[in-house]
Amino acid sequence: MKTVMPKTDGPVPARLVAAVVVGNALEFYDFLTYAFFAVYVGRAFFPSNIPAASLLASLGTFGVGFVTRPIGGLVIGRIGDRLGRKPAMILSFSLMGVAITGLALTPPHSMIGIAAPLLVIFFRMLQGFALGGEVGPSTAFLLEAAPLQRRGFYTSFQSWSQHLAILLAGLVGFGLANILSEQQLQDFGWRIAFLAGVAIVPFGLIVRRNLPETFRAPDAGMRERASLRSHMPVAVLGVMLLASGTIGTYITSYMTTYAIATLHMHANVAFAATIVVGLCGVTFDLVSGALSDRIGRKPMMLVPGVLLLVSILPAFYVIAHYRTTATLLGATAMLSSLLSLSTCPVVTWLTESLPAAIRSSGVSLVYAVSIAAFGGTTQYAVTWLINLTGNALTPAWYWTAALTIGITAMIATRESAPLKAANPETLSVQLSDKPA
Secondary structure (H helix, E strand, O other): OOOOOOOOOOOOOHHHHHHHHHHHHHHHHHHHHHHHOHHHHHHHHOOOOOHHHHHHHHHHHHHHHHHOHHHHHHHHHHHHHHOOHHHHHHHHHHHHHHHHHHHHHOOOHHHHOOHHHHHHHHHHHHHHHHHHOOHHHHHHHHHHOOOHHHHHHHHHHHHHHHHHHHHHHHHHHHHHHHHOOHHHHHHHHHHHHHHHHHHHHHHHHHHHHOOOOOOOOOOHHHHHHOOHHHHHHHHHHHHHHHHHHHHHHHHHHOHHHHHHHHOOOOHHHHHHHHHHHHHHHHHHHHHHHHHHHHHOHHHHHHHHHHHHHOOHHHHHHHHHHHOOHHHHHHHHHHHHHHHHHHHHHHHHHHHHOOOHHHHHHHHHHHHHHHHHHHHHHHHHHHHHHHHHHOOOOHHHHHHHHHHHHHHHHHHHOOOOOOOOOOOHHHHHHHHHOOOO
């Protein structure tokens, strides 16, 4: 059986892209909201006389959600390669709906004791499993639905939807922080943010059920010849690139917790930083994707990446030294903009560097392993190091080290954009995805 792709020589209906983007954004909203309310979740489920211990326990549970992401990437990613992108995306979204509902409705430790943190850990693991299987099928769908010369732009909606989720979570948190008192945020405010995600789950399921399919699985022989093992150099570079990018992403997402717990700023200012992160991503992700179609994936990774590398330490110094709303939001905006420009083409490069027969599972697994090993540990490690050293610049040093490794990987990549690819074999793989 031949691989069947959609015709990509004409305009793709916007509703198809929107359907994937909405579902992806909702899943990331549900997953990331926990991080933004980690301080309050820690107090509810992991009470302690030492605030830092409560926060570390909460962030540790946040990290648990990353442990199951590679499993979800393997299981649901394979479903995407064998049964199609659509059923894989529906399954991951359904599981995320169950998990976010469970988190929103779990009683606090004061009511049910040890059962409360155990339930939270279970639902976080289910969230991780679902999200681990979301990225591969949805990214593959976007790339396969795109005209060949606009793959960067279409695939950038994957990153754009994640930043949309950050923006929405930040707006919800900012609104709650301005409406409710600190005690009300602690008692029930964080649950409202979770329930907002629950309310939209039925809509997301309806939208995804109406999607067309962009892929039919090849026979077993073709899958065997197109194993991830035979594309190990791409996988290794992908892990390095995504590890670097995700550490940056989760440090910028950590700004809310950092501002509250380390800089002792007011909650509404802290959530404003999250809004800035989301706005910068929503603004620059699609720009980065479009530019990568014109000038190549590699230049769009490297140029903003190098600028970001030399900006991290000065930006955090200003934030930690002055501790004003202007310095927090201004430095966060600069770092987030450069990060979006640099990391957005990474997912496109990885997705189009893998053949269609293993694209869903390959992207899912590489992405999930990178996120689990590095993204899931970032906020916990940074918080622990801040408490150990008392140095407010710890996040900057941590990010700088990660980005140095990422830039090394960027230099080692081969260009994959169809108009700029220097390797004819790469282009032939891309062209073979198109229907005869």
